[in-house]
Amino acid sequence: MTHDGSNDKPGAPKVSDVPAAPNVTLEAIARAAGVSPSTVSRILNGSARVLPAKQQAVEAAIARFNYRPNVLARSLASGRTETIGVLTQAVSSPFYAEWLRGIEESLYEPGFTPIFVSSRWNIDDEKARLEQFIARRVDGIILLHAQLDESTLTDYSRYAPMLVLGRSVHNSATLAGLPIDNMQGARDATHHLIEQGHREIAFIAGPASHEDAIERLVGYRTALEEAGIGFDADLVEQGDYLETGGVAAMERLMARHPSFSAVFCANDQTAYGARLAMFRRGVRVPDDVSLVGFDDLPTSSYMTPPLTTVRQPTYEIGRLAAQGIVQMIRKQSIALSPIPLTLVTRETTRRITPPPVKRGDTPT
């Protein structure tokens, strides 16, 4: 920060801008500047006016000793940590990545620091991490897809305001949910396929334990019903939101019910797997089968061909969440409306003239 670069070159005696003493305290600065600790504190926090002369003396001392206030001590004394606990189910999931980015970027400006942890889809871990947040006295908590039931969340929210993404809860001053309209998204996607002339539309579902996954299935069924197409349980296969599950599900589907002309996958990762399984069998997309995903992961627009999918504005949702939690911390009321999803039509779907052409015996 105060690196002057004047002695990078060997030869000249090195006078580092980062001094040796790692533990300069506020008190040391006060002594060096000839003022009281309180004055230094005031300057640091801008909590009161001080004489310019003293101000300068203190600032000089801070620069000279490269002093950095101890965040721990500050938090202990003030009761505020300026820290937000962010709980994800899996840090490494491409799906959460954009959320984290949105959260981090919006938190930086108001001066909060996010702490990311992941519970690995394990409800016990989720609890443990939440308690860890509380032990750390975070000022607020953002949950990405909480699995805990609402009453438990409500209990925890007494320690710090909580915002739950992708879920609707009974909103209060300390607990709020930002629901995502999975049902509508899935309905739109299915509707799109129907409009393109598809009638036998398969669905590869997500884990039955996920609320989202269920909503997406409901959306699929709703669109079918609206179009007067009977629901066929044989066209539904179980996936797990992962690529491997998509592969397996598609293989079962092709073996059992090979006449579908379109597949709607509960998420993009599932679609990647399904795509590969079809590729292996020589089934062309979209010539033989149309494919639609859900989430619009960054990679999806680089699939070959680029994937038609339901876009979740994750980055924006992340920003909203960050702003929301800050408002809750500041005791301001917030109004969170459900996030609408939009269908992004790319190149894995095509119009067919019903009845669907029989899928070809293209060479592998």
Place this chain on the structure above:
Amino acid sequence: MTHDGSNDKPGAPKVSDVPAAPNVTLEAIARAAGVSPSTVSRILNGSARVLPAKQQAVEAAIARFNYRPNVLARSLASGRTETIGVLTQAVSSPFYAEWLRGIEESLYEPGFTPIFVSSRWNIDDEKARLEQFIARRVDGIILLHAQLDESTLTDYSRYAPMLVLGRSVHNSATLAGLPIDNMQGARDATHHLIEQGHREIAFIAGPASHEDAIERLVGYRTALEEAGIGFDADLVEQGDYLETGGVAAMERLMARHPSFSAVFCANDQTAYGARLAMFRRGVRVPDDVSLVGFDDLPTSSYMTPPLTTVRQPTYEIGRLAAQGIVQMIRKQSIALSPIPLTLVTRETTRRITPPPVKRGDTPT
């Protein structure tokens, strides 16, 4: 803050397992159990034996009040935060994701908590985040691809031991580097293509500012030289490690020098872009052009066809890093050997009989 939640549900008196007082202190527990604060502290940390009777009394009080020690106070008093600062260039990058997972999982067992932040490839941010870590008194720091120069890193390492991934530094007790052998990886990949009969092998490079990217270019050139193939600058295009850069580079390449039979991309994301650009032009992979990437992102095995690439064992590297930093904190010596990379041969490369067949005018 002192909301006691005793009347969440109208009607039935709710007896929650999470008690009302959010700020139970160690002292309160001591009083409730009829012992001294130090005894409670000892039980909490297992730092000394206490009478079973007292032990039980304390544990009962802890359970009754749902007491959670204040991490801040504990750290302030002990001088240890049990926290590791992890600096990434971009939290949301699929490339860093696996590293983070490895780090997080290995840190959990020894009782450390990672704090992830990202500097967004900005060197000023990198410095700011590092200073933030120091202000938080983290016990150790892991850097994923540091951009700061070694002397600055050395300066910072006086505050907390630092481990730099993907870079070699002059190792000391407080600063260590875990280099990754990009050169060898790129050399192997190129060599593979040469062995398959390719002679006109294009290369889409990464940002010239990245050490890794340069090493990969060097590996490419080395393999060519070893095979007695002259380096042709016309076959090298500039990318940016992102998909968009891959698309653009491939388009330029095809326009300018359409006779290559293989492309080696500096990373997988670049390869995704290049793949799409070829797809758009009706150039088939691997029938017309062989394609090799670098990194082996999780998605790469689901590309169609699955991408041949150089695998970085990122998850394992993450684990190594976590173990390493813990050892450094404990003042144990560590031995870090460069990580070897391995070529994963999948389906985007194929053997050709030189001279390469002229690339087809397949319909778009």
Place this chain on the structure above:
DNA sequence: TTGTATGCGTTATCAA
């Protein structure tokens, strides 16, 4: 084995 006293580095309250 247990308790007392002191310190960790700040902020905040209260006088001056």
Place this chain on the structure above:
DNA sequence: TTGATAACGCATACAA
């Protein structure tokens, strides 16, 4: 405007 002084919640050296 400034400076003592008391928290903040815990760990720990020392004494018992």
